[in-house]
Amino acid sequence: MNDQLVLHEDPRSGNCYKVKLTAAMAGKHLDRCEYDIMKGETRTPDFLANVNSNGRIPVLQVGHRFIPESNAASYYVAEGSHLIPTDPFDHADMLRWMFWEQYNHEPNIATLRFWMTEVGLDNLTDLQRLQMPPKRQQGNASLKLMDEHLSGREWFVGDGISLADLCLFAYTHVAGDADFDLQRYPNVSRWVERVKGEPRYMAMDS
Ligand SMILES: N[C@@H](CCC(=O)N[C@@H](CS)C(=O)NCC(=O)O)C(=O)O
Numbered sequence: 001m002n003d004q005l006v007l008h009e010d011p012r013s014g015n016c017y018k019v020k021l022t023a024a025m026a027g028k029h030l031d032r033c034e035y036d037i038m039k040g041e042t043r044t045p046d047f048l049a050n051v052n053s054n055g056r057i058p059v060l061q062v063g064h065r066f067i068p069e070s071n072a073a074s075y076y077v078a079e080g081s082h083l084i085p086t087d088p089f090d091h092a093d094m095l096r097w098m099f100w101e102q103y104n105h106e107p108n109i110a111t112l113r114f115w116m117t118e119v120g121l122d123n124l125t126d127l128q129r130l131q132m133p134p135k136r137q138q139g140n141a142s143l144k145l146m147d148e149h150l151s152g153r154e155w156f157v158g159d160g161i162s163l164a165d166l167c168l169f170a171y172t173h174v175a176g177d178a179d180f181d182l183q184r185y186p187n188v189s190r191w192v193e194r195v196k197g198e199p200r201y202m203a204m205d206s
Pocket of ligand 1: 013014015016037040042043055056057058068069070071102
């Protein structure tokens with residue numbers, strides 16, 4: 001893999017952080033190209049035509065090709081590293097948690113965090129206001145499920161850290177920004193500290 005890797009990102013995004021954290025832990029270099037999503041910079045005709053027709057970051061540029069979707073981009077970066085289990089069951093289980101993160105976790109915890117920290121409660125639409133209680137309930141249900149899974153185990157898959165841990169970590173460790181109380185989930189809290197203690201760990205604001 002000799003292609004240059006460029007991450008198209010907004011540094012405030014946990015989805016973008018997943019790709020940077022994965023690169024740090026896998027010992028790979030990423031160049032960065034920054035956008036401000038609050039100014040619509042990922043919705044310009046140029047971005048839609050040339051980077052991601054879905055109008056969102058992160059997007060990983062590999063040479064002249066582009067991989068949108070944080071977990072797919074992280075998977076490309078992690079290829080060949082200790083973060084990707086070689087056992088077929090563990091590999092599928094890692095993907096299970098990454099798909100689960102996108103369906104059950106990120107749409108609730110990350111969206112509430114975005115609304116509360118970037119958009120601001122006063123600026124929410126009526127529909128967003130209505131969606132807040134169910135998102136909070138579903139976010140807490142996700143944290144509870146994670147806490148139960150981590151009972152008696154250190155990592156989400158098999159015996160070691162994998163990409164599943166990093167994809168789940170990105171928005172879990174900042175869930176407090178959206179008023180989720182991680183102290184209610186002691187196994188999750190210990191796992192957060194475990195990830196932070198990994199040798200090549202990189203903080204979100206790095
Ligand atoms: N499922 C996508 C979600 C990407 C996403 O929602 N990106 C947000 C930032 S975290 C974005 O680009 N928002 C700007 C917009 O929608 O205009 C992923 O995991 O990469």
